[in-house]
Amino acid sequence: MVQSKNLFNNNWSFNNFYFEADFPLVELNFERKTIKLTTDIKIAIDNALNSERPFKELIKVFNTFGYLLSLKIILGQKLRRSCILQKELDLVDQQLEFEENYSSELDKLFILWKDQYGFDEEYLMSINGKVVRKNDIEKWLNEHLKQDLKLLRIIGQSELVPLYELFEEPVRGNIKSILGIDNLPKILMTGVVQMIKNVEYYNVDFPSHLESSNYHIFAKVTRSNKSSFDVIDKAVVKIRSSNRTGFLAIIEKFDEMNDLNAEHLQIMWVLIGFPDEINFYSPHTRELSILSIETQDVDIDKSSVLISAPEKLPEES
Structure with a gap:
């Protein structure tokens, strides 16, 4: 991806250039109903909900265990490179797929980008932060695209689910209420x-x-x-x-x-x-609900005011 941005004056233009090559090998798919929460996270959430300052305590829990869970994970390898090019360019976003001959196809792409964008970097970076020179890409691919689980890395995630959605009611509802998901x-x-x-x-x-x-x-x-x-x-x-x-x-x-x-x-x-x-929510008031919040003009000269009750109130309210 190339983004044109003039940082200094009209005579010089510097552009952020980001290149990424993904090599997916394994796709993992999970069903939400098969995912079981650990005892540690259940205890942590329970302690947070019982606190008088549950919002901050919940944030601490999610900082530890994570906010989102991916139901689809792609394992494989990745090469990437970001640099700044001195050339006037419009915003470009290219996504290409190669099913075979990765090394030769990348060589063709590098030649094309050198002519079009001035991209002439001598090396790429692996997902582990190691330098891979362009001349060594084929060797690196042969070593890292083996069916070896130790070499696999997470290169993509999708179908994200908030962690609190894995809890049963009423715990899930309490978490969403404290986090303000309903904005009420x-x-x-x-x-x-x-x-x-x-x-x-x-x-x-x-x-x-x-x-x-x-x-x-x-x-x-x-x-x-x-x-x-x-x-x-x-x-x-x-x-x-x-x-x-x-x-x-x-x-x-x-x-x-x-x-x-x-x-x-x-x-x-x-x-x-x-x-x-x-940042305070008494455990003793969480079962109480606000049925309605509205404003109404009042005539101070009248001794009584008629206020209309909201429709479809819960039973026993």
């Missing part, structure tokens, strides 16, 4: 703050520092005792001063709750964001 926000954390009589400001600290403050907090005042639980709609919780360590919850219309016993009142809150950005 998640309920990353929840909390309950016990209210105190005559106190309307509550400073809430997260159990762990977050890596981003790009999240949303939703909170309500609730009342619970041994026999009942309900939401106090007349109390409004405003969230202020949110950062990576916590937030400030302010109770508005505080005076309207004077008749309520503070011992039975709590502030329940949820934090919504993306696991890969926040």
Whole structure:
């Protein structure tokens, strides 16, 4: 492949030239259902999912075991060469196939490219990084294209499958959710703050520092005792001063709750964001789903607002 690119001025043009000759000998094909995961990777994934910072832990696992698995692998040998040519050329991409007489066909190709592109390199590089001079290519081919498994190298891969796709549900779904494959926000954390009589400001600290403050907090005042639980709609919780360590919850219309016993009142809150950005995802909230996130204009002069529920909600939602 030749790519023309002027690096200095109009009088000089330097072009990146890459040559590769593949010599495939064996093609391996795998069926996904026959691939078995090792105990080590199962344990590593399980530990990552049980972490409160599962995104980074999953990345560590994939850095160790790999991100993709190839269902088709080509084994053989390869010769290649990259260089810079001083010649004005357009973008050229040539792919040629030779079924026999590799050495003589390559010689013809080198002569052609020398005339057309100025390619006159004296050697190529093997996949192991060894120098193979053009005059020794035939000898090198005779030595390395034998049916000897020790000489085979991976020269091509295709039909790539993400490693997480090999896991069964619900593990696969949990991995995809944490990695943000669906690109949807998640309920990353929840909390309950016990209210105190005559106190309307509550400073809430997260159990762990977050890596981003790009999240949303939703909170309500609730009342619970041994026999009942309900939401106090007349109390409004405003969230202020949110950062990576916590937030400030302010109770508005505080005076309207004077008749309520503070011992039975709590502030329940949820934090919504993306696991890969926040780098925190409580194991206790991963079964919770956000059914819908929408915006709606509200007329502040009206005492009530009608909000349409999303269609096709899951049962028991």
